[in-house]
Amino acid sequence: MAKHGAAPQDEVRQDTAGPDEGVGRERGVRLRLRGWWRARRAAARRDDGMTTSEYAVGTVAAAAFAAVLYKIVTSGAVSGALESVIGKALDAPF
Numbered sequence: 001m002a003k004h005g006a007a008p009q010d011e012v013r014q015d016t017a018g019p020d021e022g023v024g025r026e027r028g029v030r031l032r033l034r035g036w037w038r039a040r041r042a043a044a045r046r047d048d049g050m051t052t053s054e055y056a057v058g059t060v061a062a063a064a065f066a067a068v069l070y071k072i073v074t075s076g077a078v079s080g081a082l083e084s085v086i087g088k089a090l091d092a093p094f
Helices: 009-015 019-045 050-073 076-090
Strands: none
Touching: 050 076
């Protein structure tokens, strides 16, 4: 019979989780996360066809930017401003 205020040994083991129980759960979580990260890395390494499409999109974007820049620089307002700046620089007295 147990003393007053103290629980029998079997009851203590049933009521509280042992040190191995928490470690098992933690290990399971770690293993699942490790598997998840492996799958993410493997998916990131696969680039079937991605390189070609990325180069194509980059080339089209660069060509579009060049066309817009050319139109801006050859417009009347910008041409006039550039001629004015160059004219003032060449006509500067020494």
